[in-house]
Amino acid sequence: MTAPAGPLVERLAVVGLGLIGGSIASAARRSGAARRVVGHALDDHGRQALALGLVDEVFDSVADAVRGADAVFLAVPVPAMPAVCEAVAAALGETAWVSDCCSTKSSAVAAARAALRADQWDRYVPGHPIAGSEHSGPSAARADLFTGKAWLLSPLTPGQGERAGRIEALLERFGATVSRVSPGEHDAMFAEYSHMPHALVFALCHAVANGPHADRLSALAGAGFKDTSRIGASAPELWTDIIIDNGDEVLASLQRLQASIDLFRERIAGRDRQGLLSLIADASRWRAGL
Amino acid sequence: MTAPAGPLVERLAVVGLGLIGGSIASAARRSGAARRVVGHALDDHGRQALALGLVDEVFDSVADAVRGADAVFLAVPVPAMPAVCEAVAAALGETAWVSDCCSTKSSAVAAARAALRADQWDRYVPGHPIAGSEHSGPSAARADLFTGKAWLLSPLTPGQGERAGRIEALLERFGATVSRVSPGEHDAMFAEYSHMPHALVFALCHAVANGPHADRLSALAGAGFKDTSRIGASAPELWTDIIIDNGDEVLASLQRLQASIDLFRERIAGRDRQGLLSLIADASRWRAGL
Numbered sequence: 009m010t011a012p013a014g015p016l017v018e019r020l021a022v023v024g025l026g027l028i029g030g031s032i033a034s035a036a037r038r039s040g041a042a043r044r045v046v047g048h049a050l051d052d053h054g055r056q057a058l059a060l061g062l063v064d065e066v067f068d069s070v071a072d073a074v075r076g077a078d079a080v081f082l083a084v085p086v087p088a089m090p091a092v093c094e095a096v097a098a099a100l101g102e103t104a105w106v107s108d109c110c111s112t113k114s115s116a117v118a119a120a121r122a123a124l125r126a127d128q129w130d131r132y133v134p135g136h137p138i139a140g141s142e143h144s145g146p147s148a149a150r151a152d153l154f155t156g157k158a159w160l161l162s163p164l165t166p167g168q169g170e171r172a173g174r175i176e177a178l179l180e181r182f183g184a185t186v187s188r189v190s191p192g193e194h195d196a197m198f199a200e201y202s203h204m205p206h207a208l209v210f211a212l213c214h215a216v217a218n219g220p221h222a223d224r225l226s227a228l229a230g231a232g233f234k235d236t237s238r239i240g241a242s243a244p245e246l247w248t249d250i251i252i253d254n255g256d257e258v259l260a261s262l263q264r265l266q267a268s269i270d271l272f273r274e275r276i277a278g279r280d281r282q283g284l285l286s287l288i289a290d291a292s293r294w295r296a297g298l
Numbered sequence: 299m300t301a302p303a304g305p306l307v308e309r310l311a312v313v314g315l316g317l318i319g320g321s322i323a324s325a326a327r328r329s330g331a332a333r334r335v336v337g338h339a340l341d342d343h344g345r346q347a348l349a350l351g352l353v354d355e356v357f358d359s360v361a362d363a364v365r366g367a368d369a370v371f372l373a374v375p376v377p378a379m380p381a382v383c384e385a386v387a388a389a390l391g392e393t394a395w396v397s398d399c400c401s402t403k404s405s406a407v408a409a410a411r412a413a414l415r416a417d418q419w420d421r422y423v424p425g426h427p428i429a430g431s432e433h434s435g436p437s438a439a440r441a442d443l444f445t446g447k448a449w450l451l452s453p454l455t456p457g458q459g460e461r462a463g464r465i466e467a468l469l470e471r472f473g474a475t476v477s478r479v480s481p482g483e484h485d486a487m488f489a490e491y492s493h494m495p496h497a498l499v500f501a502l503c504h505a506v507a508n509g510p511h512a513d514r515l516s517a518l519a520g521a522g523f524k525d526t527s528r529i530g531a532s533a534p535e536l537w538t539d540i541i542i543d544n545g546d547e548v549l550a551s552l553q554r555l556q557a558s559i560d561l562f563r564e565r566i567a568g569r570d571r572q573g574l575l576s577l578i579a580d581a582s583r584w585r586a587g588l
Contacts, residue, residue: 140521196511197514208526208559215557221487228477229428230492232529235526236498252569259566262563271504272500276548287504295507295528
């Protein structure tokens, strides 16, 4: 057993205290990686996060939360990034670093680039924790949400690369495994692994809900449908923004999927048992190997 | 606590000892609902089922397993039904009932109708346990596979209806909840709840496996992709047969899905945030309510 490690950050500010931000705050407190964790959130999330013990203190504005912090995580949706980055730019300490958690990186990077001053830009590191849930809000936050999960960082300048090393040490205290990837590569990969599958499952739920057999599904569907459609219950606003924001990559991924669906339909229509079996056997072998 | 109930069946024969047949045999033994459980299976499944304690005895032929049994479950794939029903017809006792477990009912019923004599036909009850797994074979069998699950029966004649009542009592000892439904309605519903989603997930796995980002998926995909694609690892032969056998209903269900996918693609391409949000919000609300 290793001795408890000391704090890596004196004062951590988390902007946005939903599932991801709340879990970052909680992980930082529980792991002792930050001496003090403060935050800011819209609606009732700040009060809830405080009541749940996710943070030590909450502030009414982004600037008040960020001021005096030596490290800042932004855990807000992509559309909120421009305004939040403006507020961060006005209050960020001289040596503090800032990282975001947006599921699409190109737009998040553009928002940060537009708002931050040159010396602040060098202390910004685009990031993305690969952890989530169909649940949302502070009450869904868990200190162990990132344990055993990947966390991607996309530093673009040497200065960002140097901060990425410090952030990596912090994220490892949360139990995450850090990899580095460019923002463009990130967005193409996550269109394929996550954004397109979400769009597809929302479309599946839309079709079945409006189809002729929706009434008895609840009583008769097996675990298969429930697993396949689980992400269909995900937060609508968040996922609409992600899918729209990464629209070109999502459409490219949907186009490749469409070619596969067309091939399956053709072989089912032709009752081409051998042809269909060969597609399904390849798919099944690949999935079993994941 | 209720006193242990006595056996409902003296000698139960199970033909096919994979995931479903093995679980039926095991549930019948563990619950004490059958005094003796015998079986038959192809390949090495009979020996495995015996070694795993799922059955008391296995036989080398369907006829030997069925002879002397007062109840018979057929847990074989649809394409095996014609030959298995022929063998059952030659050996079925004068008062014994027989039920199948096929995931598509119209073809199973046609096979039984063609092979069984008139008096045997009246003792046949089409059935379908709504339980499964992406795993297969006797080693995946579990005595509690049906606990809390639905089991559909599709009796077509008054005689079959009378046997369905006896089978229902047995299935309730396995912990299952029995409903009755016509074979045609069954096949349309399960195209929507299960067969189309399986075809879709196989197509999703096919597209992603052959796409440009397959290499890093294993390290980077979150729980969402894994849940969505879980049924993509299902047994290829079994699912090819089910999808081909219920092809018309699967194609009709895929056609409805296609209309939803087209609508999603159109709104993503047009960056129609409000239009996309309205589709996703409806889908999410519906899925969360399941």
